[in-house]
Amino acid sequence: DGHGGKVKVGMITTLSGGGAGLGIDVRDGFMLATKMAGNDNLEVVIEDDQRKPEIAVQLADKMIQSEKVDVMTGIIWSNLAMAVVPAATAQGKFYLSPNAGPSALAGKGCHPLYFNVAWQNDNLHEAAGAYAREIGYSNSFILAPNYPAGQDALTGYKRTYGGALAGEIYTKLGQTDYAAEIAQIRASGADSVFFFLPGGMGISFLKQYAGSGVDLPVVGPAFSFDQGILQAVGDAALGIKNTSQWNKDIDNAANKAFVEGFQAEYGRLPSLYASQGYDTANLLLSAMAKADVADADAFRAALAEADFESVRGDFKFGPNQHPIQDYYVREVIKDGDVFTNKIIATSLTDHGDAYAGECSY
Amino acid sequence: MSFLSLQGIEASYGPTQALFGVDLSLEEGAVCALMGRNGMGKSSTVKVICRLLKHSVGQVYFKGRDMAMLPPHKAAQAGMGLVPEGRRCFPNLTVYENLIAAARTGHWDFARVTGLFPRLAERRDQSAASLSGGEQQMLAIGRALMTNPRLLLLDEATEGLAPVVRQEIWAALRILKSETGMALLVVDKSLRDLRQVADSAVILERGATVWAGAIGDVTPAVADQYLGV
Amino acid sequence: MGVPEMGRATLINAALFAMLPLTALMALLLDEPFIITLTTKVAILALAGVGLNIALGLGGLVSLGHAAFFGIGGYAMGILAHHAQTYTPLMEAPFLLEGSNSMPLIWLVAVIAGAFAAMAIGALSLRTSGVYFIMITLAFGQMLYYFAISWPAYGGEDGLSIYVRNGFPGLNTLVPIQFFAICFAVLALVLFGVGRLAASPFGLALAGARQNPERVQTVGLSPYRLRLLAFVISGAITALAGALFADLNRFVSPTMLSWHMSGEIMIFVILGGVGRLFGPVAGAALFILLEHVLGGLSDYWHVYLGILLLLVVLFARGGLIGTLAGREVAHD
Amino acid sequence: MSTILLIEQILNGLQFGVMLFLMAAGLTLIFGVMGLINLAHGSLYMVGAFAAAAVAGVTGSFVLALIASLVAAAAAGALVELLVIRRLYARDHLDQVLATFALILIFSEGTRWLFGSFPLFLDIPTAFAGPVMLPGGIQYPAYRLLIIAIGLLIAFGLFQLIARTRIGIQIRAGESDREMIAALGVDISKLYTIVFALGAGLAGLAGALVGAIQSVQVGMGEPVLILAFVVIVIGGIGSIKGALVGALLVGLTDTLGGVLLPELFGTFMEASAATAVGSSLASMSIYILMAGVLLFKPTGLYGRA
Amino acid sequence: MTETLLDIKGLRKSFGALVATDDVSLTLNPGEIHALIGPNGAGKSTLIKQVAGGLAPDAGQVWFAGRDVTGFNTAARARAGLGRTFQISSLAMEYTVLQNAVLGALGARGTVWRFFRPVMQDAELRGVAEAALERVGLMDHRDKRTAELSHGQRRLLEVAVALTLKPRVFLMDEPMAGLGAGGSKRLTGFLDGLRSEAPILLVEHDMDAVFALADRISVLVYGKVIATGTASEIKANRDVREAYLGQEEAS
Numbered sequence A: 001d002g003h004g005g006k007v008k009v010g011m012i013t014t015l016s017g018g019g020a021g022l023g024i025d026v027r028d029g030f031m032l033a034t035k036m037a038g039n040d041n042l043e044v045v046i047e048d049d050q051r052k053p054e055i056a057v058q059l060a061d062k063m064i065q066s067e068k069v070d071v072m073t074g075i076i077w078s079n080l081a082m083a084v085v086p087a088a089t090a091q092g093k094f095y096l097s098p099n100a101g102p103s104a105l106a107g108k109g110c111h112p113l114y115f116n117v118a119w120q121n122d123n124l125h126e127a128a129g130a131y132a133r134e135i136g137y138s139n140s141f142i143l144a145p146n147y148p149a150g151q152d153a154l155t156g157y158k159r160t161y162g163g164a165l166a167g168e169i170y171t172k173l174g175q176t177d178y179a180a181e182i183a184q185i186r187a188s189g190a191d192s193v194f195f196f197l198p199g200g201m202g203i204s205f206l207k208q209y210a211g212s213g214v215d216l217p218v219v220g221p222a223f224s225f226d227q228g229i230l231q232a233v234g235d236a237a238l239g240i241k242n243t244s245q246w247n248k249d250i251d252n253a254a255n256k257a258f259v260e261g262f263q264a265e266y267g268r269l270p271s272l273y274a275s276q277g278y279d280t281a282n283l284l285l286s287a288m289a290k291a292d293v294a295d296a297d298a299f300r301a302a303l304a305e306a307d308f309e310s311v312r313g314d315f316k317f318g319p320n321q322h323p324i325q326d327y328y329v330r331e332v333i334k335d336g337d338v339f340t341n342k343i344i345a346t347s348l349t350d351h352g353d354a355y356a357g358e359c360s361y
Numbered sequence B: 001m002s003f004l005s006l007q008g009i010e011a012s013y014g015p016t017q018a019l020f021g022v023d024l025s026l027e028e029g030a031v032c033a034l035m036g037r038n039g040m041g042k043s044s045t046v047k048v049i050c051r052l053l054k055h056s057v058g059q060v061y062f063k064g065r066d067m068a069m070l071p072p073h074k075a076a077q078a079g080m081g082l083v084p085e086g087r088r089c090f091p092n093l094t095v096y097e098n099l100i101a102a103a104r105t106g107h108w109d110f111a112r113v114t115g116l117f118p119r120l121a122e123r124r125d126q127s128a129a130s131l132s133g134g135e136q137q138m139l140a141i142g143r144a145l146m147t148n149p150r151l152l153l154l155d156e157a158t159e160g161l162a163p164v165v166r167q168e169i170w171a172a173l174r175i176l177k178s179e180t181g182m183a184l185l186v187v188d189k190s191l192r193d194l195r196q197v198a199d200s201a202v203i204l205e206r207g208a209t210v211w212a213g214a215i216g217d218v219t220p221a222v223a224d225q226y227l228g229v
Numbered sequence C: 001m002g003v004p005e006m007g008r009a010t011l012i013n014a015a016l017f018a019m020l021p022l023t024a025l026m027a028l029l030l031d032e033p034f035i036i037t038l039t040t041k042v043a044i045l046a047l048a049g050v051g052l053n054i055a056l057g058l059g060g061l062v063s064l065g066h067a068a069f070f071g072i073g074g075y076a077m078g079i080l081a082h083h084a085q086t087y088t089p090l091m092e093a094p095f096l097l098e099g100s101n102s103m104p105l106i107w108l109v110a111v112i113a114g115a116f117a118a119m120a121i122g123a124l125s126l127r128t129s130g131v132y133f134i135m136i137t138l139a140f141g142q143m144l145y146y147f148a149i150s151w152p153a154y155g156g157e158d159g160l161s162i163y164v165r166n167g168f169p170g171l172n173t174l175v176p177i178q179f180f181a182i183c184f185a186v187l188a189l190v191l192f193g194v195g196r197l198a199a200s201p202f203g204l205a206l207a208g209a210r211q212n213p214e215r216v217q218t219v220g221l222s223p224y225r226l227r228l229l230a231f232v233i234s235g236a237i238t239a240l241a242g243a244l245f246a247d248l249n250r251f252v253s254p255t256m257l258s259w260h261m262s263g264e265i266m267i268f269v270i271l272g273g274v275g276r277l278f279g280p281v282a283g284a285a286l287f288i289l290l291e292h293v294l295g296g297l298s299d300y301w302h303v304y305l306g307i308l309l310l311l312v313v314l315f316a317r318g319g320l321i322g323t324l325a326g327r328e329v330a331h332d
Numbered sequence D: 001m002s003t004i005l006l007i008e009q010i011l012n013g014l015q016f017g018v019m020l021f022l023m024a025a026g027l028t029l030i031f032g033v034m035g036l037i038n039l040a041h042g043s044l045y046m047v048g049a050f051a052a053a054a055v056a057g058v059t060g061s062f063v064l065a066l067i068a069s070l071v072a073a074a075a076a077g078a079l080v081e082l083l084v085i086r087r088l089y090a091r092d093h094l095d096q097v098l099a100t101f102a103l104i105l106i107f108s109e110g111t112r113w114l115f116g117s118f119p120l121f122l123d124i125p126t127a128f129a130g131p132v133m134l135p136g137g138i139q140y141p142a143y144r145l146l147i148i149a150i151g152l153l154i155a156f157g158l159f160q161l162i163a164r165t166r167i168g169i170q171i172r173a174g175e176s177d178r179e180m181i182a183a184l185g186v187d188i189s190k191l192y193t194i195v196f197a198l199g200a201g202l203a204g205l206a207g208a209l210v211g212a213i214q215s216v217q218v219g220m221g222e223p224v225l226i227l228a229f230v231v232i233v234i235g236g237i238g239s240i241k242g243a244l245v246g247a248l249l250v251g252l253t254d255t256l257g258g259v260l261l262p263e264l265f266g267t268f269m270e271a272s273a274a275t276a277v278g279s280s281l282a283s284m285s286i287y288i289l290m291a292g293v294l295l296f297k298p299t300g301l302y303g304r305a
Numbered sequence E: 001m002t003e004t005l006l007d008i009k010g011l012r013k014s015f016g017a018l019v020a021t022d023d024v025s026l027t028l029n030p031g032e033i034h035a036l037i038g039p040n041g042a043g044k045s046t047l048i049k050q051v052a053g054g055l056a057p058d059a060g061q062v063w064f065a066g067r068d069v070t071g072f073n074t075a076a077r078a079r080a081g082l083g084r085t086f087q088i089s090s091l092a093m094e095y096t097v098l099q100n101a102v103l104g105a106l107g108a109r110g111t112v113w114r115f116f117r118p119v120m121q122d123a124e125l126r127g128v129a130e131a132a133l134e135r136v137g138l139m140d141h142r143d144k145r146t147a148e149l150s151h152g153q154r155r156l157l158e159v160a161v162a163l164t165l166k167p168r169v170f171l172m173d174e175p176m177a178g179l180g181a182g183g184s185k186r187l188t189g190f191l192d193g194l195r196s197e198a199p200i201l202l203v204e205h206d207m208d209a210v211f212a213l214a215d216r217i218s219v220l221v222y223g224k225v226i227a228t229g230t231a232s233e234i235k236a237n238r239d240v241r242e243a244y245l246g247q248e249e250a251s
């Protein structure tokens, strides 16, 4: 049946509880793009997954069975994505990931209907590793929580870093006290520290690190230094280098429009997640302009072209429909009263991911 | 108006009504025996007096004050001391702590109470849970005395006590009555003992007052009719 | 317990019970497959609650670790189906063991695994009582939870996705109404069994041990053994529910083992009425309904959920069924 | 591992323990002494941290922030006690579980409503910002020493309050028989409101103190709540001394487990597998500790039967 | 005289410095009521607990029907035939009076491992339970919840449950406590008849009952048996009068 160009999007994201900030930003970025485009053919249904995978699965069932959506998006967390994406694509729905990029879905588990508009999970860590190598760190201490995304993070860093390791630690998921880890860092003789500790874990780590008197340089992925939480970390983050595929000072028209539009609409600075949500919507809109979603092959081809103005500048999809893009090194600075990031270098250019080779449709 | 008076009291536990019209009155410094067979409402009456059970019909006056709206702790502060059925010592507290938990200053203090029950001094720092049944009973009485009440409610206070101790307690209560003018409402199964301390008696049957008068008038016939002795 | 009240409770139970298939059928007619899925979820979570209620309501064993059994059931399904899905054997030595995607077989494995886990956890935990029991069961649950998160073989925190629902002979389980029928039938059977159990000599002795263990001992029975058996039955039923739940989602992950899950199952039981046979059914139905209806209202819908739950505890004593059936609660 | 590092890790363990004690102290008061299972205790911790962050944001004073945390959490506690908790004393533990679970939902999402979805900023005062040098060449953050001091002070104060004062005795009496202590003339309702507010205030203070070196965000209380329950159960419910000992045990086990287990496995396993296995076991270690303690002492280290 | 049914040999138990049971030996023969009296805190309940199984003695043995049961737990002793009542009522408070009695009958039957037969419809168990309630006069209250009974009624139920166990020996800790004067009198009559079914080791402070019932009386003071004898021997014993009976009881 013809949709007459209409597309119904089901967005499942985290809107309540501790991790709500990320989902809210993805949603707001996404909705900003649709509002700016003013396209009446796009209808969005939004549901809160409460960061529980079982709930996400059931909401996906609802989106598919009752709402009869064409495209799904919104999931923040890798474990929720692993629960929802394979089932959704198996039922013939497009899934556009605005944030999570687990390696399983990039490699053997890739699917023609699955597009990742953010990054593969390892990417930002690879960028950090590459930066560390470039700047000449040769003895890093690395740590991450003991769960799959954490294991991916350390793997990603090691992949590009190549130097020796002063220590490698998996911490408990949700841990809030890092005194013991910091003591180990102090005693390890490391020349640098890499960590991936998303959310509150990262805030705790940074504050405690700052008070400890250890003054080794720190690198990490953008997650612990993003707009939403920088204010909460405060001075402890100043000067730290972190890697990202986006920053608000990337100089292009699309980004400018996005940053201004976002501030005007929501009264706060946009975050990494908001930029990803925004790009996801624009990717979708670009495909809608070219094809009818009822014609899956045509629509898929239109998506794969990625013919939209990304706020990151150059953006294209690799063979596994994950981004090929540049990764930047940012530094945390204080701009007036506000903590924010400034790009200081490019770490990886036109970088894809390590799993693309394993993917075949 | 009497020191304590109950008129036409009715009271229920949830859906089960326990009292169906209790009348009772007591003068300052007097001792009244509350009698009746098992399950006739003696304890319920005691609870109504000290406000652990709310009455639905009737009036309770204590020292001229309507008790209807008072919570239990206010009733106690007004001068009631309770030795409840089944002792209800605080098992996790030591003997000493049990005694001083709610003590108020007055005639009765730790020294006087342990003078009455030397055993309690010996067990001063032992937890109440590990006391023998009789020792717990002594503790319950001591605890009530420590609040220095004007009206002492004794619900089966001598249950489980050795005969000698029982005699000592009654003797002490007799002295108490004459020296301090404390009024007593006593529930006890031993008619012989009650005769020695009480002035008046009230007999309950099926939750209602069926007999009231001087203790001396509780003849064997009355006892046989209402108490099954 | 007065006779007319018993009559009313029975009536309410019957109505409650009939409500599930009626809702499902109605949804089928209106072509709202998601409502059927929700109803199925209620049936499965109710089953988990019925399991817990044996320990909690009858035995007075407040377990905050029942997610362990729920999750074990879930992983029994996940692991067997995963191996069937990837055509890899479960183990090769000492003998070959294949995965499976047959529901009855998976249930059997889930029930046995749940029973054994409950036996082990129960045997140790039952040495304690009261709040200590709550916490030691929580401890065992958390151990399993952290183990599952960091154990990479079956997905760690990401969990396991099973792309097709497992099969049941003669039915197409992917059709929502057929899967509902399976779950409802299991619930009905278990409810019947548990009803008999509660009225049996074992039930009388078990509930006696809850009220006064000393008393049960002096009539010559061992509270420990009564409780252990109750705990095992309880764990096995909850594991069965876990297997069904995993099949409903075609997915299993460590969140099924988390203490939040234990708490949620417990809340179904309390909400419906502790110790009431149909309590978990009422509790799960109300909770899912609230979650579903309120979820759409605002980003802050948890506030409303909280307020409603609070009102239920404060004013509907004895849970929903207790309130509807109009009998005052037993403990005061 | 060098001796100095080991000593530092032991210090860290002790300090983590004291931090847990701050939270467990209020919980033991309410849970142990009043016999109430209060799952919402973590919410009061959160309320304290948010109040502190808000006040520090406006005034810039850490001392005012701490006072605000105490006052706000105590007030929230008193309000909750008056409106909800006091109807629950006579009830089953299970009703308390459900009601306080509902309170968590209300507090968490209510806080998010007021303060937004992003973590807030609360930093330690500059006077305590850096490390100090301890004898033996150990660098240790000054602020953590401050937390240790405050924690021990509170432990001492509470112990005196409960064990020695008449109020403490009355509270404990009320735990075993509320009706009876009321019948002896003690206004137990008022007393319990005060105790609840005190416990809440302590949780709030802990939230503010800890929030300064961790993240102030919605849901921050839940992981600590579980740990605090573990602590007071290990120590024996109702015992302040037990809470302190339990907290130190948990702190040491958690810290040293996380450090030593991976090293231990490293002696006979390949490095990265050893870290993985070691840290998995480490994340289970405190629960293993709790189960172990309860198996040998079914009512905790200092609990009564 | 027939052979001794219950033989307590040299039991000893201390709590810290306090010796609560100090080398106590007692016997109970078929058909007799052996009363145990003594001041509060003398160690009577402690002794009963050691015999019934709630408390392990430091030294000494309990022989029952020719077997050493010292190593048995409470449940095993109850199954062997030791029926106990508590000084402070210990019943399943949410159950009806009848359910409490059925629970006793169930215990006496020994096997609870039946999962699908409704227990309250088991005619045999009900029969035993109702007969016991009838004997203590609680039949009218059988459908009341136990929590709704008055204190005295609970004491009677305690006795009824012990009856359902059909024990070979009764251990009764102050069964009269809490009964009114009339109730005590009736229970006294009842116990008098009971002794032919099974002998009774009776702890009691109600001297009217003790003197009316006991074939033998042992007096426990500070954990030691200071005298054993018939009612008149005990009444005449000066030590006992001083330590326990006081003035009038002996007169």
Ligand SMILES: Nc1ncnc2c1ncn2[C@@H]1O[C@H](COP(=O)(O)OP(=O)(O)OP(=O)(O)O)[C@@H](O)[C@H]1O
Binding pocket: B013, B016, B017, B018, B036, B037, B038, B039, B040, B041, B042, B043, B044, B045, B085, E147, E148, E149, E150, E151, E152, E153, E178, E179, E180
């Ligand atoms: N908590 C309760 N709930 C319901 N009914 C009760 C409760 N307590 C007592 N009753 C009922 O109230 C009636 C009066 O009981 P109460 O305890 O006042 O009697 P009593 O004269 O003190 O008896 P006893 O001499 O046995 O102590 C009894 O029939 C009893 O069944």
Ligand SMILES: Nc1ncnc2c1ncn2[C@@H]1O[C@H](COP(=O)(O)OP(=O)(O)OP(=O)(O)O)[C@@H](O)[C@H]1O
Binding pocket: B123, B130, B131, B132, B133, B134, B135, B160, E015, E018, E020, E038, E039, E040, E041, E042, E043, E044, E045, E046, E047, E087
């Ligand atoms: N667990 C314990 N710890 C310490 N002392 C105890 C313990 N149990 C009992 N006692 C003490 O042992 C003594 C004997 O107690 P027991 O209960 O046997 O006395 P009893 O003869 O039954 O007295 P009563 O006639 O008052 O019931 C008491 O002084 C009591 O305080």
Ligand SMILES: CC(C)C[C@H](N)C(=O)O
Binding pocket: A022, A076, A077, A078, A079, A099, A100, A101, A121, A149, A198, A223
């Ligand atoms: C926000 C990100 C750190 C989320 C991450 N991809 C995860 O799966 O947990």
Ligand SMILES: [Mg+2]
Binding pocket: B042, B043, B044, B085, E150, E151, E152
């Ligand atoms: Mg009474």
Ligand SMILES: [Mg+2]
Binding pocket: B132, B133, B134, E044, E045, E046, E087, E173
């Ligand atoms: Mg005794």
